Amino acid sequence: MNAINPTGWRPSMGENEPETGIRTFTGNRALQLEEALLFELGAADRSGVDFPDTADIDLSALGPMARAERPNLPGLSEPETVRHYTRLSRQNYAIDLGLFPLGSCTMKHNPRLDEKVARMPGFADVHPLQPVHTVQGALSVMNELAHWLIELTGMHGVAMTPKAGAHGELCGLLCIRAALEAKGDPRDVILVPESAHGTNPATAAFAGFRVENIPATPEGRVDSAALIARLGPDVAGVMITNPNTCGLFERDLKIIADAVHAAGGYVYCDGANFNAIVGRVRPGDLGVDAMHINLHKTFSTPHGGGGPGSGPVVLSEALSPFGPLPFTARQADGSVKLIEEEQAHEEHPQAFGRMCAFHGQMGMYTRALAYILSHGADGLRQVSGDAVLNANYILRSLDDVLDAPFGASGHCMHEALFSDDGFAEGFSTNDLAKGLIDEGYHPMTVYFPLVVHGAMLVEPTETESKAGIDQFVGAMRSLAERARAGDEMLKSAPHLAPRRRLDETLAARKPKLVWKEG
Amino acid sequence: MRYLPLTDTDRSAMLSVIGAGSIDELFADVPAAARLSAPIAGLPNHASEMAVERHMARLSANNVTAGSVPFFLGAGAYRHHVPATVDHMIQRGEFLTAYTPYQPEIAQGTLQVLFEFQTQVARLFGTEVANASLYDGSTACWEAIAMAGRITKRGKAVLSGGVHSHYVETARTMAKFTGDVLDTVVPELTATPDDAALIARIDGETSCVVVQYPDILGRIPDLAAIASAAQAKGALLIAVVTEPVALGVLQSPGSLGADIVVGEGQSIGVGLQFGGPYLGLFGCREKYLRQIPGRLCGETVDADGKRGFVLTLSTREQHIRREKATSNICTNSGLCALAFSVHMTLLGGSGLSDMAKLSHAAARKTATALAQVAGVTVVNTHYFNEFAITLPKDARQVVRELADRQVLGGVSLGRLYPLEAALANGMIVAATECTTDEDIAALAAALKEVLA
Numbered sequence: 001m002n003a004i005n006p007t008g009w010r011p012s013m014g015e016n017e018p019e020t021g022i023r024t025f026t027g028n029r030a031l032q033l034e035e036a037l038l039f040e041l042g043a044a045d046r047s048g049v050d051f052p053d054t055a056d057i058d059l060s061a062l063g064p065m066a067r068a069e070r071p072n073l074p075g076l077s078e079p080e081t082v083r084h085y086t087r088l089s090r091q092n093y094a095i096d097l098g099l100f101p102l103g104s105c106t107m108k109h110n111p112r113l114d115e116k117v118a119r120m121p122g123f124a125d126v127h128p129l130q131p132v133h134t135v136q137g138a139l140s141v142m143n144e145l146a147h148w149l150i151e152l153t154g155m156h157g158v159a160m161t162p163k164a165g166a167h168g169e170l171c172g173l174l175c176i177r178a179a180l181e182a183k184g185d186p187r188d189v190i191l192v193p194e195s196a197h198g199t200n201p202a203t204a205a206f207a208g209f210r211v212e213n214i215p216a217t218p219e220g221r222v223d224s225a226a227l228i229a230r231l232g233p234d235v236a237g238v239m240i241t242n243p244n245t246c247g248l249f250e251r252d253l254k255i256i257a258d259a260v261h262a263a264g265g266y267v268y269c270d271g272a273n274f275n276a277i278v279g280r281v282r283p284g285d286l287g288v289d290a291m292h293i294n295l296h297k298t299f300s301t302p303h304g305g306g307g308p309g310s311g312p313v314v315l316s317e318a319l320s321p322f323g324p325l326p327f328t329a330r331q332a333d334g335s336v337k338l339i340e341e342e343q344a345h346e347e348h349p350q351a352f353g354r355m356c357a358f359h360g361q362m363g364m365y366t367r368a369l370a371y372i373l374s375h376g377a378d379g380l381r382q383v384s385g386d387a388v389l390n391a392n393y394i395l396r397s398l399d400d401v402l403d404a405p406f407g408a409s410g411h412c413m414h415e416a417l418f419s420d421d422g423f424a425e426g427f428s429t430n431d432l433a434k435g436l437i438d439e440g441y442h443p444m445t446v447y448f449p450l451v452v453h454g455a456m457l458v459e460p461t462e463t464e465s466k467a468g469i470d471q472f473v474g475a476m477r478s479l480a481e482r483a484r485a486g487d488e489m490l491k492s493a494p495h496l497a498p499r500r501r502l503d504e505t506l507a508a509r510k511p512k513l514v515w516k517e518g
Numbered sequence: 519m520r521y522l523p524l525t526d527t528d529r530s531a532m533l534s535v536i537g538a539g540s541i542d543e544l545f546a547d548v549p550a551a552a553r554l555s556a557p558i559a560g561l562p563n564h565a566s567e568m569a570v571e572r573h574m575a576r577l578s579a580n581n582v583t584a585g586s587v588p589f590f591l592g593a594g595a596y597r598h599h600v601p602a603t604v605d606h607m608i609q610r611g612e613f614l615t616a617y618t619p620y621q622p623e624i625a626q627g628t629l630q631v632l633f634e635f636q637t638q639v640a641r642l643f644g645t646e647v648a649n650a651s652l653y654d655g656s657t658a659c660w661e662a663i664a665m666a667g668r669i670t671k672r673g674k675a676v677l678s679g680g681v682h683s684h685y686v687e688t689a690r691t692m693a694k695f696t697g698d699v700l701d702t703v704v705p706e707l708t709a710t711p712d713d714a715a716l717i718a719r720i721d722g723e724t725s726c727v728v729v730q731y732p733d734i735l736g737r738i739p740d741l742a743a744i745a746s747a748a749q750a751k752g753a754l755l756i757a758v759v760t761e762p763v764a765l766g767v768l769q770s771p772g773s774l775g776a777d778i779v780v781g782e783g784q785s786i787g788v789g790l791q792f793g794g795p796y797l798g799l800f801g802c803r804e805k806y807l808r809q810i811p812g813r814l815c816g817e818t819v820d821a822d823g824k825r826g827f828v829l830t831l832s833t834r835e836q837h838i839r840r841e842k843a844t845s846n847i848c849t850n851s852g853l854c855a856l857a858f859s860v861h862m863t864l865l866g867g868s869g870l871s872d873m874a875k876l877s878h879a880a881a882r883k884t885a886t887a888l889a890q891v892a893g894v895t896v897v898n899t900h901y902f903n904e905f906a907i908t909l910p911k912d913a914r915q916v917v918r919e920l921a922d923r924q925v926l927g928g929v930s931l932g933r934l935y936p937l938e939a940a941l942a943n944g945m946i947v948a949a950t951e952c953t954t955d956e957d958i959a960a961l962a963a964a965l966k967e968v969l970a
Contacts, residue, residue, distance in 0.1 A: 014823030038634045048864035051872040057879045063900030065738045067769045072641055075866015089612035092627035096611030110615050113567050122578030127591040128793030129929045131921045137580030138792045151560055163653035208695045249547040285552045304853025305628035306618035308795030342936035353691030357656035357684035358793025376564035377557030379519045385541040386524050393532040411544045437624055465523035497623040500821035507818035507830040513647045514637040
């Protein structure tokens with residue numbers, strides 16, 4: 001029997017005296033609300049869904065693997081569910097709340113029209129294995145998006161199915177492997193600049209290549225002389241990010257590409273930073289053979305707290321025959337055909353295979369297509385223009401208080417790179433980043449690229465207003481001055497967020513990945 | 519342009535701070551030959567919200583939607599009812615427009631959801647731990663095979679014929695490049711899966727046995743027998759669940775001895791969406807923790823001692839380990855994991871059990887009705903919500919003719935196994951709690967006509 005008036009769930013509130021001096025009973029601080037775990041709230045016999053009575057259902061056709069008891073999963077009624085997730089949502093920072101300057105991640109506004117169209121029944125409520133004549137509209141979306149991605153990049157073909165950027169990288173490298181195998185060419189080295197995103201070497205290794213790093217020049221670009229000198233009969237290709245992770249355009253990419261091709265290799269371009277050049281530069285004109293496009297970056301499908309993404313890969317004429325299944329093609333009669341395993345041996349015999357079940361990220365295709373059509377040719381050109389303008393404005397508004405290691409290398413592209421050089425002894429990038437949290441911003445990308453000590457990579461995107469950027473610059477100036485002066489309060493920031501700095505060492509030393517009773 | 523806040527006045531003021539005369543000047547590092555002087559040819563200029571919505575609505579209308587006709591497709595994607603609350607929650611901007619939770623102090627919402635999701639998946643699968651999701655079931659299946667190779671230091675995976683053909687194809691693609699050997703067979707249209715034949719294929723080189731539960735034909739293999747046979751030879755059992763609702767009424771793979779359990783989470787909360795984005799589920803024994811691919815969320819405390827959550831064990835991951843990482847995965851399927859978790863929270867154990875029972879009951883009614891149609895044979899002895907039938911002619915043609923009668927009747931095995939003549943007359947039929955008696959009667963009547 002429970003007590004008549006139990007006190008209910010209370011969070012563990014720690015030992016420190018709150019800075020306000022007020023310790024509340026609930027641990028809540030007005031609109032900042034603590035929330036229990038689902039497992040501390042729910043019960044297996046509580047539910048937020050009404051079903052007809054199931055007591056009389058004959059379960060004998062399940063056979064001997066039937067379970068005796070229902071699964072041990074707590075449920076909540078609908079009002080409790082809505083409140084649980086709404087309260088949790090308020091502990092998150094998001095683009096909808098403010099500037100999200102995470103470099104190389106392109107956190108731009110997610111248009112609500114795109115959410116609306118993705119939910120249209122013809123896209124949301126169709127099964128991937130319906131007969132193709134019953135899903136012509138959905139296939140048209142795939143085909144139309146594929147067409148515009150090819151046009152925007154000046155390439156020959158596109159593999160639509162990869163499910164995220166890293167999956168797209170893998171797709172591109174598997175095309176290269178397949179092309180080499182078709183020629184009986186055993187080369188197996190992929191050259192990767194040391195400024196590359198971590199997925200590049202991970203992907204190359206996963207695809208069975210040996211990875212060799214190429215150094216950067218003092219001005220922040222790949223050392224093209226060193227790269228070209230390394231080319232030879234064992235080099236399958238290069239993976240280059242352009243614009244690169246230092247925020248600079250790789251001016252020599254075309255020269256590098258020509259040299260790689262002359263030496264018998266292929267050029268993979270990491271398209272994570274395509275937002276800087278969309279509508280102004282076509283990678284196909286720079287000699288690229290394969291490039292993934294993160295639809296969740298340049299084409300603004302929502303990041304969703306870590307996915308789902310979508311990473312179509314545009315391909316050169318040399319690599320297109322090797323692209324994965326399935327893909328679409330518009331027929332003479334206007335209908336759209338789906339080329340799967342059934343048709344492949346006649347129509348696409350050199351496909352390297354299939355990267356996932358079904359046809360890829362339809363829900364992202366509808367959003368990306370709506371985004372491309374909304375902006376149009378003139379709008380997309382303005383997107384890259386404003387993204388680059390905003391980044392340069394931040395770079396030049398802060399380079400007197402923050403070290404800009406490549407500030408002398410000319411204009412940056414869509415992200416501004418700073419370092420912690422000049423901070424007081426014992427102060428680093430992380431302290432400034434955590435200080436930004438108290439100022440109401442998500443921190444920038446920190447300690448990346450690895451070629452810059454204490455790197456801070458700021459990507460404002462084109463969807464920020466000048467007033468919003470001016471306020472961010474003000475916050476950054478204030479924090480830079482505090483870090484230079486050695487303000488100790490910065491070392492323990494954030495002070496005002498739902499949580500202070502979390503003990504990541506404890507989490508890794510004694511991993512607790514699931515909730516257990518007691 | 520409605521998504522761009524800068525005005526021309528703003529742009530001029532900003533250019534003067536930068537010391538540039540125009541935006542074009544900022545692109546001086548791009549070689550002149552590669553710089554486009556005008557907008558991309560062919561693509562129209564910007565369009566109003568109304569115009570884009572009209573275009574997309576026209577494309578949407580050119581599909582036969584699952585909800586508008588009697589609908590019996592499954593084979594790895596299922597149409598269950600998703601409560602309205604699910605879509606409302608995933609459209610909260612704080613979830614929808616957040617990034618991967620790299621800054622845990624301001625991402626506790628996403629992190630607590632992931633911790634709860636991991637616990638829900640582990641309980642559903644009967645595993646000790648689970649990860650924060652992968653792209654989808656097919657890629658999760660390959661990741662499990664690769665992980666079994668790392669654990670056992672063996673390179674041969676034995677796949678049951680009951681594993682979804684797309685999952686097998688995905689693994690085949692990857693294995694070709696990693697050098698792993700896949701021992702595969704195609705399914706046979708028998709009433710129960712031949713577990714003994716599968717067990718006979720396991721040897722001392724086998725890293726893992728991969729078994730779908732229920733399998734592509736809806737049959738339910740005896741995982742316990744396969745688990746002990748595999749483990750006796752030093753191999754791991756990987757169970758693949760493409761319809762997690764089944765676990766509302768079937769014993770969990772973990773409780774039957776599976777070492778790794780992977781699955782497709784689509785049928786809970788995510789919806790059909792023409793095949794994606796979906797949700798890869800991944801659970802396993804705790805002792806394999808450091809070999810798990812993808813993101814993991816763990817509990818910890820903050821500087822004040824308050825409970826909190828972080829992404830953890832990232833030394834497995836690409837941004838730290840680079841070419842030595844356990845997988846190259848960066849983005850996963852966060853928002854679909856949220857949808858799954860919200861739906862599972864609304865259901866609870868009792869709701870999941872009810873939904874599973876109703877789906878099974880609908881499948882049973884469907885099987886009974888189809889068995890009365892001349893020329894149709896129901897293959898399965900046991901099944902959950904999906905079963906195979908054989909027809910007197912090529913099922914691809916039957917599926918098309920049913921669609922002409924406004925019935926989406928199932929998935930032909932010819933679509934999945936185009937080169938296997940022995941399977942050409944086979945068809946997979948699935949039902950869920952959404953299936954009505956009228957739908958079943960309409961399918962039986964249409965099939966009768968088509969086969970007449």
